[in-house]
Amino acid sequence: MTSSEDPTRTEPGGAVEAVPAVVEFRGVEKTFNPGTPDAYTALKDLEFRVDDLPSVGEFIAIVGPSGCGKSTALNLIQGFPDVYPPTRGEVLVRGQRVGGPGRDRGMIFQRYSSFPNRTVLRNVTFGLELNREDLGLSRPEMDRIAREWIARVGLEGHEHKYPHQLSGGQQQRVAIARTLVLKPRILLMDEPFSALDEPTRFEMQRLITGLWREIEATVFVVTHSIAEAVYLGDRLWIFTPPPGRIGRAFNDILPPTHGIDPVDAQTSQQFKDAVDEVVEAFHELQGEAAERR
Numbered sequence: 001m002t003s004s005e006d007p008t009r010t011e012p013g014g015a016v017e018a019v020p021a022v023v024e025f026r027g028v029e030k031t032f033n034p035g036t037p038d039a040y041t042a043l044k045d046l047e048f049r050v051d052d053l054p055s056v057g058e059f060i061a062i063v064g065p066s067g068c069g070k071s072t073a074l075n076l077i078q079g080f081p082d083v084y085p086p087t088r089g090e091v092l093v094r095g096q097r098v099g100g101p102g103r104d105r106g107m108i109f110q111r112y113s114s115f116p117n118r119t120v121l122r123n124v125t126f127g128l129e130l131n132r133e134d135l136g137l138s139r140p141e142m143d144r145i146a147r148e149w150i151a152r153v154g155l156e157g158h159e160h161k162y163p164h165q166l167s168g169g170q171q172q173r174v175a176i177a178r179t180l181v182l183k184p185r186i187l188l189m190d191e192p193f194s195a196l197d198e199p200t201r202f203e204m205q206r207l208i209t210g211l212w213r214e215i216e217a218t219v220f221v222v223t224h225s226i227a228e229a230v231y232l233g234d235r236l237w238i239f240t241p242p243p244g245r246i247g248r249a250f251n252d253i254l255p256p257t258h259g260i261d262p263v264d265a266q267t268s269q270q271f272k273d274a275v276d277e278v279v280e281a282f283h284e285l286q287g288e289a290a291e292r293r
């Protein structure tokens with residue numbers, strides 16, 4: 001086993017230091033427009049640590065009432081300039097304080113994340129073009145890699161179409177290919193399938209869990225669908241009403257669903273019981289917050 005595969009690292013002098021978490025939040029608060037009448041604290045005391053599981057990755061599903069900072073938390077991991085830095089606390093990715101977006105992190109939004117003036121092929125090569133020097137890729141190599149991802153997301157034959165010529169589900173496939181082509185270590189998905197009808201949502205859930213096995217990333221997915229969270233999540237966090245923090249964390253109540261077709265998985269009694277348990281916890285948290293007010 002080489003040191004890069006070893007989950008612990010021996011420091012000179014014999015001390016053993018754990019490998020840094022893939023993502024860690026330490027006492028994070030985010031207040032927008034501080035000191036003004038519009039001040040809004042979206043997150044407060046948000047603390048968590050997601051360990052690096054080399055060659056495995058993990059799905060963390062986040063649910064919570066609207067306005068409790070779920071998107072803000074993803075944006076802080078991504079290092080988006082309109083959200084970063086946190087008002088208090090620290091956001092660390094693999095032990096380093098986040099300073100801005102990076103190729104190790106990819107984001108998939110609800111919609112409109114592709115460039116309307118670029119074809120499917122050029123949307124998918126975009127990230128490769130941006131990182132061309134780092135990656136050392138020639139134009140033919142970029143096109144070949146992009147075409148492979150286009151095929152993986154089931155869009156072979158659509159390479160030269162523009163986003164407006166595609167259905168909502170197909171556009172989301174472009175967004176997925178565009179993001180995964182860079183093999184991000186961390187994948188952030190913000191309500192990725194909310195705009196899609198239910199059969200298309202199931203298709204997307206099938207696609208993303210299948211592709212995830214190839215990229216072995218740590219995935220954070222925010223969704224308003226508790227069923228989707230239970231299906232996708234290895235872990236599921238419920239955020240409290242604003243200001244948001246983790247109110248309940250489920251690490252092992254979820255039935256194992258990866259590799260099981262979303263329709264089959266989501267119709268089992270065990271799955272429905274898990275959803276009921278999460279729904280109940282969600283309402284309890286809202287009740288507790290209302291009592292405190």
Ligand code: ADP
Nearest residue numbers: 032040042065066067068069070071072073082
């Ligand atoms: P959630 O995803 O849980 O619904 P958000 O993370 O989107 O919550 O944000 C919570 C609130 O924070 C928003 O409703 C908005 O009022 C405020 N907010 C989010 N981003 C910004 C921003 N860039 N500038 C100012 N306020 C923001």
